[in-house]
Amino acid sequence: MTDHSTGEFVTPISTAPKAAGMFRQMRTEVEAALETALDGLDLPSDDLGIEEPPEDVAAVLASSVAYRLASDVGAPPPAVATDLADELDSDDLEYVDAVETQGPYVNFLPSEAYFAGTLEAAQSEDFGTLEDRETSVVIEHTSANPTGPVHVGRARNPIIGDALARVLEYAGYDVDPHYYVNDAGRQIAVFTWAYETFDESDLPDPERDSPEYEMVRYYRTGNDILEDADPDRVAAAEDEVQSILEGLEAGDEATYERVNEVVDTVLSGMSATLERLPAEFDEFVKETHFMRDGSTDDLVARLTELDEAVYEDDAWQLDLPDFEKNLVFLRSDGTSLYTTRDLAHHEWKFANYDRAVTVLGEDHKLQAEQLTATLDLLDNDTSQLSQVFYSWVDLPEGGMSTREGTGVDLDDLLDEAIDRARQEVKDRLDDRTRDDDITDDDIERIAHQVGIGAVRYDIVSKQPTKGITFEWERALDFEAQSAPYVQYVHARCCGILDEARGSPATDDLDVALLDTDAERGLLRAIARFPAVIEQSADELRPHVVATYTRTLAERFNVFYRECPVLDADAETRRARLALVDAARHTVANALDAVGVAAPASM
RNA sequence: GGGCGUGUGGCCUAGUGGACCAGGGUGAGGGGUUCCUAACCCCUAGAUCGCGGGUUCGAAUCCCGCCGCGCCCGCCA
Incomplete structure (x- = not known):
């Protein structure tokens, strides 16, 4: 669909199945509830002020509408927020556990169903694929x-x-x-x-x-x-x-x-x-x-x-x-x-x-x-x-031209990227703690995935309107905010799942077993993925997916540090394996969406 | 000259009206591996968000002016 006033893609009202994401479902639910509540209070509902709160707030969604209503109502924003929260009944909402106020903000906290739905949805290989738009x-x-x-x-x-x-x-x-x-x-x-x-x-x-x-x-x-x-x-x-x-x-x-x-x-x-x-x-x-x-x-x-x-x-x-x-x-x-x-x-x-x-x-x-x-x-x-x-x-010295033969050929950049990645793999071989067999074919595969991935990611992760000056060292930096950082998370997921082969099935789980901040943080990041795809497509800005992959990777790394999977007790282990599998699908699909390979090992 | 775009710690970058007096990365300094891959993680130092006005309860974000940089203003593509 297109908004004819702006020419931008807009999304139809969501009737999304679970595979298309809990975050989007919750947002739809919150929008409807807020609108009803505002109507109930006889207040305008044209601007709901829905936003994503900062990291240190427990809510998944929030509304800042109280700021704008304050002068209409003749009360300070926090008082308006309280009235609004009283009018909202979280018992009617599937994905909202509680509605709370924090100063002028009305916060919507996620329910167990939100996390359970996310864990289940991300078990699917096609997690992040939205409903067919028939367009x-x-x-x-x-x-x-x-x-x-x-x-x-x-x-x-x-x-x-x-x-x-x-x-x-x-x-x-x-x-x-x-x-x-x-x-x-x-x-x-x-x-x-x-x-x-x-x-x-x-x-x-x-x-x-x-x-x-x-x-x-x-x-x-x-x-x-x-x-x-x-x-x-x-x-x-x-x-x-x-x-x-x-x-x-x-x-x-x-x-x-x-x-x-x-x-x-x-x-x-x-x-x-x-x-x-x-x-x-x-x-x-x-x-x-x-x-x-x-x-x-x-x-x-x-x-x-x-x-x-x-x-x-x-x-x-x-x-x-x-x-x-x-x-x-x-x-x-x-x-x-x-x-x-x-x-x-x-x-x-x-x-x-x-x-x-x-x-x-x-x-x-x-x-x-x-x-x-x-x-x-x-x-x-x-x-x-x-x-x-x-x-x-x-280039630092100016533009590139085919006719004048000035510039760096893409073939040379890709070759150099692969060469450097190959060298990196070899250098790391000695101090590997994991005792798997890395064959020459694996080295070659990893060198290609990492080398080309780094070049692509470096370009796709920046806003297209900003100028780029090409410098070899920067384009081929595997340490910086780069493809390998995210790819490594995928390899870690695969490593864990590989070790756990033959373990009990990961269906029919109690998400309550995943109750640490690290686990909840990872689930919350996973839940957002379909909404990130939607935003990226609506705005025609692929770099938002690249930015997201980094956040997701950070959340996984926190989980990885805090939460042992293979050594956990049987039920926790089963739940965490499901979470790792969910994270793997999400990282793999997010990387795929920007065209970067997801290595099974690195 | 006109139009469009861009300007965020030394360098790169996220955020484009609300809890952020700015989030990452890199570079600098320090720390972490008997434990699922350390291409990882943690801590410290570092920013008048180009400059000046304005709008707003609130501005990196919107408006006006100025400055730097890029692109365009072809009977080229």
Whole structure:
């Protein structure tokens, strides 16, 4: 669902089953009870002031509504809170044990049913998966021009995009990740010309034995020529580039085949790199598709009919009301532009999906706003479209560029991450207290999970709008707030459960056995997980899940220190094993939601 | 010049109106393993939340102005 005033996803009133979380159920219950109580006192109930109290408060939920009501009622906030608490009857509430006041706050304390329900729900492998929203979402991300190796400067896009796709999937959406391939722009025409013009023997050796590294040599050489060569040579090259662009526009099959060979070759190498993250796509949608099927022509025809359409300097443009610059949609030579084709692309998305989400670099912001405004003029429901922007990863010395060959290749970063993780595993082998067998295969597996996980986590855990300056040491720090910290918790859970194989079943438990602060704290963290998924999906902010994994891991580590599992008496042991299993599912799924592997051992 | 974004201890970061005069991490100093993996845990020191006004019972959070940094303002993508 979408709030049409903000364009943001909003959640329908919950009718959630237990698997979707006690926290959400309790919140729904508290909201309803508060509303009834306020109505009963003849007070406005439009703002319930529900919030999560700080850590040292026993309540799971609280309301600060008494502050706002104080002037209406003519009494100080604590007195209003007391009246409200008297009006609320916790006997009617399943997940609320008691309603208490603390100064101006009305606090809702969790019941045994809350903890029992959490323990039971998190036994399920799919804990955190929300109810099906029966809504299809196309998430477009990465969409980097197929001109060369994927570098770290654009690595934020596949990592955020893939995490977002995963979070939306958990949140009950039917998600298709797409990569939109620019195979019709000027850069690709230049590339095609360069590929057909230069002889491989004149090019430097490729940095890697992979198609995109081999191909980018042509692209870079071509751009060098266009910048520096003598005017006659440049003019001849420009003629060829122009004829390729016009051939594509005219739907010429031979031109399309020539371009396609370059595009598909480079793309195959790029997608192999992206799969390492992993970031995978249901579809690679090509720009030329929307030229070949006539939809771009159709769109141009409709654009020229708009009141905002103007024909200036031999080019068709749109005088958009809220923008300083006109949007040119047809060049004076009759060819279309990126945005023109992207408009057709978006109408295609609208026709095939309920929602569209695009992950874009901040440099595309103006273009994206003009795109939305234009789609609106063409009578599309643009509330279906959400855009998530991120800022570039720069090097200390500046930005990264494929054309100029400046920057760190993502392949190199991942290789280095794996190498360092492997070294770390080996270094730790000697002082291992656990007497399990670590094979060479295990070392390799752990090195990959930890190395790549650390890179992903470092990026996904930060707000996308904040700038990042890439530094090797920081990106590959396994000690800091990082993937390994959370992954280690998963490995610990697996270690305990592994030792306990063959123990009595963990169903039909009395949650009262788990009554220490450490156990309750862990259960409370677990209970929130589905609500975290929901919030992350509603706000399209995967980093909130990453932040959550850290809190969850901290709670587990407290439990791990305070509460022996295997050596506890039989009933406590059984209950704690259930809790460890619940924690394992929660950590595993939370990591999965941001695309970080959960190692069974480390 | 205009628009958008961003500014939180030395460094990185959470929190974007309410119990937080700010929570983590890292770096610095100290401590913990006969016990389920120490990639862990605990303690100490370190912050006028860029600066100045304003709104509010209440501001890191909202508004206005200023400053630094990033991005954009192409018949490129």
